[in-house]
Each structure stands twice: as structure tokens, then as C-alpha cells.
Amino acid sequence: MIYKVISKPEFRAFVDALVRANTSYGPRQVDTDRHGDPIYQFMPVSSADDIAFDYTVTTSSAKHLLMPFRGELSRFNFSDSDWKQQVNYETQPIVLIGLRPCDISAINILDEVMLKGPYPSPYYLARRKNTFIIGMDHLPLPDCFCKSMNRHTVNHGFSLFCSDIGDRYYLSINSAKAFSCLKEFQLDDPTDEDNCRLIERRKLIKHSFETNIEVSGLPVFLDIEFDSPIWQKWGEKCLSCGSCAMVCPTCYCYSVEEQFDLDLKGSTRESHLYSCNLVDFAQVAGGHNFRPRSGDRLKYRYYHHYRGFAANDNQQICVGCNRCGRTCLANINPKDVINDLRLERESCLTCVSTSPDKA
Amino acid sequence: MPDMRFNIPGQSLNREPFIDKIPDFQKKCEVMITDRGYKCKITNIVPLTSQEKLFLLRIVDPMERVLFTFRPGQFLMLEVPGYGESPISISSSSSNQEFIELCIRKAGHVTSAMFEAKQGAMVSIRGPFGTSFPMEAMRGHNVLMVAGGLGIAPIRAPLFWIGNHRDWYKDVRMLYGAKEPSQLLFNYQFEEWRKVSNVNLMTIVEHPDDSWKGRSGMITALFDEFPIDPDNTFAIVCGPPVMFKFVCSHLDRLGIPMNRMFVSLERRMHCGMGKCCRCMVGSTFTCLDGPVFDYWSVMNLKEAI
Secondary structure (H helix, E strand, O other): OEEEEEEHHHHHHHHHHHHHHOEEEEEEEEEEOOOOOEEEEEEEEOOHHHOOOOOOOEOOOOHHHHOOOEEEEEEEEEEOOEEEEEOOOOOOOEEEEEEOHHHHHHHHHHHHHHHOOOOOOHHHHHHHHOEEEEEEOOOOOOOOOOOOOOOOOOOOOOOEEEEEEOOEEEEEEOOHHHHHHHOOOOOEOOOHHHHHHHHHHHHHHHHOOOOOOOOOOHHHHHHHHHHOHHHHHHHHHOOOOOHHHHHOOOOOOEEEEEEEOOOOOEEEEEEEEOOOOOOOOOEOOOOOEOOOOHHHHHHHHHHHHHHOOHHHOOOOOOOOOOHHHHHOOOOOOHHHHHHHHHHHHHHHHHHHHHHHHHO | OOOOOOOOOOOHHHOOOOOOOOOOOOHHHHHOOOOOOEEEEEEEEEEOOOOEEEEEEEEOOHHHHHHOOOOOOOEEEEEEOOOEEEEEEOOOOOOOOOOEEEEEEOOOHHHHHHHHOOOOOEEEEEEEEOOOOOOOOOOOOEEEEEEEHHHHHHHHHHHHHHHHOHHHOOOEEEEEEEOOHHHOOOHHHHHHHHHOOOOEEEEEEOOOOOOOOOEEOOHHHHHHHOOOOHHHEEEEEEOOHHHHHHHHHHHHHHOOOHHHEEEEOOOOOOOOOOOOOOOEEOOEEOOOOOOEEEHHHHHHOOOOO
């Protein structure tokens, strides 16, 4: 990692040159919500003017640029009583601009899941290797809780990361490609003052979090509370629409579906990103559903995110961006569910500890 | 101005990575065919009942035919191009590389399409995936196999294995239960298994009709008819989820250790490679850590059976 500082106009010129030469995605304002606040999304950009450098947070994550909502796995071309299969891993290089530390952490988690284990995904690897990521730090929104998940800083997984230190950006350069691209621009070595400012910036971010969730020891609580009534309570609120999984930066479960071409001369096998909250997620042939109630499915999602599965070494995969909470139609957010679970367990502990006095 | 276009010629997988710290392909993947299937020809179709058929597949490419080896209990992904993929347990002998037998019940989209298939049609398989029954560990012991309904399909693979290595095992017993006499699959092979493989086969049906002369009742009733040596017996149980509960708890009461009972769980796998999470049971993948589990692991898994 090499550290440099760059002035804001110069950085803008760098991004502009980069964006003009490549297929790029960056935060753009696409609409306003009912309060008149801007809605941002990662969209294709063609110049630096398209990019909202001072955006707050995007509604959807950048996940779908690495794991598309519909991704082709293979193609079949039919001929007389025979067929040919084609598998294509090739992909175009893309540039992602303005990812937040939690988004980059999420991509690191996806790396763990998709590239570890006995069968690494070549589709994901091809996209991941051909993605140039520029990260930017930001001041958290009132409902962000990435500090609780320890995802408010990130040390790897990006090509270039910029921290805002007033009139300049403090750059962490993490790839040779990024460094050679930056060569032509005016870079300075960080002075003592810049270093101090960076540390001040980090401190400011760290102290700006208003929402905190206590997650230490949560896996054990989750195991104990497997049959807790709170899952049914929240399950009754849940509409099983799957919005949370669509915007989540780490939800990666998918289904594999196959479709004929309209001319019946071929077919395509595609992976569709899926949500474990949808009713047929655990349904098997013959109609048996292993998770028929919405509470069971909600519980499954929280287990995946906060207990972690063996596939990712039992690590929690939530990064604390709270996109699911913001987008939920029934107003279910992780903060409330986890606090509810803890309260349930902790009030129970108090009654146990006070019972000798009662007796 | 440097050239900022990232158009490096060649295969995208071989391109210079933009980010240095990416976990790379593991060794196994270099030889693993992940999404490309083996092309197979359906050489024979044996209708068993109105709902089940036995398909004999032969891998077209002679090299791939040699490469495709599996162990009893593993499953494969059967692809009917255009219709989709479905996980099917392999029901043939693992020593027979010429043909792969799949016993398929018409239950969903893919299996219905497979039912329409004629002899000579081309399908594709991926795999084999998953864990297998520890046949070597059972050496020198009694083996008790319990199958219910379509559970005979995965249990045929260890049965053929035992037939090939009969001197490894002492007393081999197989219990097979079905709802109706007409639903007892492979009844044309019962005598072969009894006489050639020296397997003590007992059948039972839940709802007997007039022509049925054998036993009737639940499959657990058969346990009273012969002695079980709990210290010296391995059990293999396949069947509908409700059967696991009764059979395994019965065997548990008889004193067979939980880590010597093996069950084969079923879920709807979509990828078979531990990525899509559709076959999750608790925090375990049925496609990687299963489908064969010992009963102790199943007891520790939540919502398994």
C-alpha cells in the first residue's frame, strides 16, 4: 500500500480520464423520495460530472455488478436430436467509483464465499479480477451500524481508497494498475499535517455513529433462541417480499433456472439472485416446504447474517449498512430484531439471577 | 497521459488482476468441470411403476466415461437441456463405469420432462457431488439397511457395493417398506439380492391388498423379528423424512451408536457446489457436507428432519 495526497480538482480530473476510457459505474441521483431527499444508485457514468461525489448512500448495493441479478451460466444450442453446451466466463473490465468501506467489506465477504471451498465460482472470479474499485469514506447516516460490525474501515479489496481531508484526498493505493494510472497526475507525499488530518477524520467518523448493536456473543444467543417466539412475532410482520435480499450487499443465494429461446433453437441456464424470504426457497419436488412459515424464513436470514454459516467459517456476513432496514416495506430492521432478541434473553437471565432472593 | 483503457487482450481469467489480494482457484478446481456437464445418452428405460422409471445412461465421450467415478451415496445433477437441472442420487454400482442408473420419480418440472424422454435422447450430468457412505469403515461388521419407498434408489449403490465385497461384511440385512405392494420397486431383483449377494431382505407394506402375502404394518415392526447386535452393527437409513425419525430413534433405543447410523437427506440443490444456499440445513450444505450424514450430525442440525 502506498499513501499519497491529491487535490480535489486533480482527483476529479483523474476520475474523469478513467471514466471516459472505461465502462464505469458510480453513484448518481436517480430520483427523490417522498421527503424530497435524493435517491442514489450505482449507475453507468460517462464523465466525472455524472458522479455525485458527495452522495450519502445508495439504495441498492454494488453487489449486482459482480453477481448480476440474472447471470448466464451456460448456453445450449440444439441441433437434430443433439445439442452443444457453451460455457463462457469472459467479461468486460469495469470501474466502480465511490464505494463505501462497508460496500468494499461486503465484496471481501463475497470473495470468501464465492472463491473458497471445493468449487470456486469462475464467473465471479472473472468479474472480480476485472473490477477496478475506488473507495471513498463518508460520515455515517443516523441508522448506519457498520461500526458495530467492525466494517467502518477497510484495509484490502480495493484498488484505490480516498479519505476526505478538507481540500484534498488522502489516497491509499493498493494496486500497481492504480498507481500507474495516477502517475500523470499531481500527487504529493503526505505531510505530518495530512496524517494528523486523516486521523482526525477517522476519529470523527468513528464518533459519528448513532446506532449501535451489541453483536458480541450473538451467535450463541441465536443458537439458544432458535425456538424463541420473537421469530414468529417478527415473521407475522414480514411480507416475504425479498426486498431486503435484493438491496443487501452480501446476500448471494441464488436459484438456477433454464429457459428455452423463443425460436426453440436453444436454451439458456441462468442464475437468478434469490431471497430466502420468498416462500418457495426451501421447497422440494412433491411440494414439501422445509420452511413454510414466514417466521422460519426470517429467522433463517438472520442466522445467515449474524451467526454465519460453515461456508464462510461461521463469520457474520452483515456489514451494517442497514439497506435492508431502509427498504423494508414492513419496517423490520436488524437493530430492532436483535435488540428484541437480546432483551428477551437478558430479561430471562435477570429472573434466573434474582431467583435465589425470591426463594 | 497514460493509457487508461483496461482492454488487455486474451482470456479474461488470465488478465492481470486489478486487485492483488484475491484468493485464487484452489487446486481441485483446475481439474473440476464446474458448469460443463458430461453428455449422456439414454440407452434404456425401465418402467417401474406409473410414477417411477429407471433410466440407464451412458456417457458419450469414452474419456469422460472413465473419468466419471463415484462412491455409493453420492448424487449428480441431471440436466435436461431447456428444462433445467435436478439433483438425483446415483442408484447403480460404483464399479460399473459403463452405465449410470438413475431411479426417477415424476415429481417436478425436470423429472416430468425426463419422463417424456425416449430411448436415445441426449441429457447431461454434472458431478458426482456430496459425501458417501463409509463402506470401508463398515468392514468386518454387520450392516443393516432400512429403505422406505423411493429410499431404495440411493440404497442400491451400497447394496451393489456389498454384493461386490461380500466377504468384507458379516451379516447383511435389508428392510424395505412401502405404502402399497405395487409400490415396492425393483421386486424383480429381490431374489438376486437374496441369493447372489446373500442379503437377508425383508419387505413390509403399510396398506396390503388381497394379493399380498407378506408382512403388513410400519417398517419399525420388522425390528422385533430378528436380533440386532448393537455393538457390531452399522445402519444405513433412506426414506421420507418422517421415516428417519421413527427408525433412527428406534435404533437408538436398541443401542446402536449414533455415529454408526447413516441417513441420506434430501433438499432441492440448485448448484451442487455449495454456493447457492438452497439446500442449507441449519448451517450446513446438503450438497457439500451431505447428502449422507451420520445421525449424530443430523441430531445437532436444526430443522433437519
